[in-house]
Amino acid sequence: MLSQYIAKIRRHLPRVGAERRAARWAARVFHDVVAPPNERRRVLALIADHASMLTQLARELDVDAARRTAFATTLLNVCAWVDTGRVTFTDAPLRSYVDISVQVATFRRVIAYIADQAPVAGGGLPLTAMVVEQFPDSRPALLVYAELLIEQSRLDDAIAVIERALRIQAVCPSAQQLLGCAHAARRTAGESTDERNGLNYDLSDKFCPMPFTHLATGFKGDTFVCCCPAWVPYPVGNVLTADSANDVWNSRTAAEVRRSIHDGDFRYCSRTLCSYIAAQKLPAKQDVTDPTLRRYIEQRTVVLEEAPQMVQLNHDPTCNLACPSCRVEIIAATAEEQDTFARATDRVILPLLKTVNGDTYISGGGEAFASRHYRAILSALNRTDYPGLSVYLITNGLLATPQRWREFSHLPEMIDILSVSIDAAKAETFERLRRPARWAPLMKNLEFMAEMRRANQIRHFQINFVVQEENFREIPAFAALGARLGVDEIWFQRLTNYGAYDQATFTDTDVTSPRHPLHPELLGILRDPILKHPRMNLEMLMPLLPEVVASDLQLPLLYGFSRRTDERPYRGNVE
Numbered sequence: 001m002l003s004q005y006i007a008k009i010r011r012h013l014p015r016v017g018a019e020r021r022a023a024r025w026a027a028r029v030f031h032d033v034v035a036p037p038n039e040r041r042r043v044l045a046l047i048a049d050h051a052s053m054l055t056q057l058a059r060e061l062d063v064d065a066a067r068r069t070a071f072a073t074t075l076l077n078v079c080a081w082v083d084t085g086r087v088t089f090t091d092a093p094l095r096s097y098v099d100i101s102v103q104v105a106t107f108r109r110v111i112a113y114i115a116d117q118a119p120v121a122g123g124g125l126p127l128t129a130m131v132v133e134q135f136p137d138s139r140p141a142l143l144v145y146a147e148l149l150i151e152q153s154r155l156d157d158a159i160a161v162i163e164r165a166l167r168i169q170a171v172c173p174s175a176q177q178l179l180g181c182a183h184a185a186r187r188t189a190g191e192s193t194d195e196r197n198g199l200n201y202d203l204s205d206k207f208c209p210m211p212f213t214h215l216a217t218g219f220k221g222d223t224f225v226c227c228c229p230a231w232v233p234y235p236v237g238n239v240l241t242a243d244s245a246n247d248v249w250n251s252r253t254a255a256e257v258r259r260s261i262h263d264g265d266f267r268y269c270s271r272t273l274c275s276y277i278a279a280q281k282l283p284a285k286q287d288v289t290d291p292t293l294r295r296y297i298e299q300r301t302v303v304l305e306e307a308p309q310m311v312q313l314n315h316d317p318t319c320n321l322a323c324p325s326c327r328v329e330i331i332a333a334t335a336e337e338q339d340t341f342a343r344a345t346d347r348v349i350l351p352l353l354k355t356v357n358g359d360t361y362i363s364g365g366g367e368a369f370a371s372r373h374y375r376a377i378l379s380a381l382n383r384t385d386y387p388g389l390s391v392y393l394i395t396n397g398l399l400a401t402p403q404r405w406r407e408f409s410h411l412p413e414m415i416d417i418l419s420v421s422i423d424a425a426k427a428e429t430f431e432r433l434r435r436p437a438r439w440a441p442l443m444k445n446l447e448f449m450a451e452m453r454r455a456n457q458i459r460h461f462q463i464n465f466v467v468q469e470e471n472f473r474e475i476p477a478f479a480a481l482g483a484r485l486g487v488d489e490i491w492f493q494r495l496t497n498y499g500a501y502d503q504a505t506f507t508d509t510d511v512t513s514p515r516h517p518l519h520p521e522l523l524g525i526l527r528d529p530i531l532k533h534p535r536m537n538l539e540m541l542m543p544l545l546p547e548v549v550a551s552d553l554q555l556p557l558l559y560g561f562s563r564r565t566d567e568r569p570y571r572g573n574v575e
Helices: 002-011 017-029 037-058 065-082 101-117 124-134 139-151 155-168 173-188 245-249 252-263 291-299 335-355 372-380 402-407 427-433 439-454 472-485 503-509 519-526 539-544
Strands: 214-217 222-224 310-313 358-362 389-395 415-421 461-467 489-494
Touching: 017 037, 017 101, 037 065, 037 101, 065 101, 065 124, 065 139, 101 124, 101 139, 101 173, 124 139, 139 155, 139 173, 155 173, 155 503, 214 245, 245 335, 310 335, 335 372, 358 372, 402 439, 415 439, 427 439, 439 461, 439 472, 461 472, 472 489, 472 519, 489 539, 519 539
Parallel strands: 214 310, 310 358, 358 389, 389 415, 415 461, 461 489
Antiparallel strands: 214 222
């Protein structure tokens, strides 16, 4: 109580000496902070106070290890405190769901002040290196360290640090943008760089239909205008709290994302995760012939009268499995969350789906048949009330028993694509990667679904495989399994760290990374003639194969074709 009282009094006393200097510095350097009027002054005062405190600690770093730990902890804590979610900077109005741009900017400015006020040999670089040493998984520290390395033209070191940050959180836009800066600096310095890298891809005349055709929900209802929330990780609204679907679909943020496509800056798109950008396969604006997309391009439309063609529902994480590639434990929605989902179903989701002339994808965030929420939606869908809608149903297959299908007797006629995620061709591998699943029940359910396909009860049967170090040698056997089941398509995906892995584990697991020692062996498998069969869909792995990146391959989906036409995306048939 006494310390709080003293601090309160000090805030009302005139600042002197170092404190006044820090206050003037904060007001000048953080002029671009955007915060609610009653909070901006408090934010600047806190930054100034901690800058003074950190400057004093910096003068005592050689005393003992405790001082270094205190310095690193205090610096990261103040950066996190400033990043309350209510603070932005004028040049970055939108924030991603893994945004650390405020923390990076705060760290960088504070470390520069400390290096100036408490001279340290080498300036801010050794101070930042010390913080990284204390907290090796701190993305703000890693990215500021990389920025300082770039300024010293230590580009290889900087790129290694940025890639480390991306192994911690692959979606991080700050890390992706800084990686682009590092590669640009390499080119400016005359150093060789991979020209088939999405970071170097000129998008000024390109077009992507996704923000104009796709709406995808994610964690806690945040909603995105892309086929993958990680590819455009900026929420345009929240499907659980919005009054209507249009409040999300045509929000200011959605319009800004579409503006970025029209202007060719693609500033909200991931150049490292988006397969279409990384593989350099986006169409030129002039080559898009779909009438609706053509009108959007010519009129620079950002507010759309048409409903999305694809609505992906990923917001309920409920699942009966805890696959290491996705999560560390089995998750089930709470009773309170279920009530929220139910209200959103009646208010937003089902009214939206009635307007869709395309597909709804259920679900990339959990197991459709384990979720009471998704089961309620599937039960409500019928051809009479939803005449233009089809279902892209993704499941792990464990709960898709004959009994379950009898409970949803109307569902097969609504299904466009039935997709089962398996990730293995052998029982022992499957049971390690899909915990706590068992192989025998899955095979029984798969045989039943295969029989449904043979009887034309469903139109399209697909199985999925997330490529990782533990299973990549089973890719040919997985292709053989698909052939035996008579599936229409086998979908291969790249492993991505959305936060389920620590950095070291992900490094060992991600065989799709060129840095992985087994990566050349993976490329050899991907070039196996068996994967050139039309059944194989390697669309998500395109960036791994230079011959595909360099090809003139066109992806019909990006030119406006519906997934329900006979046109299908890339299936690995490029020679």
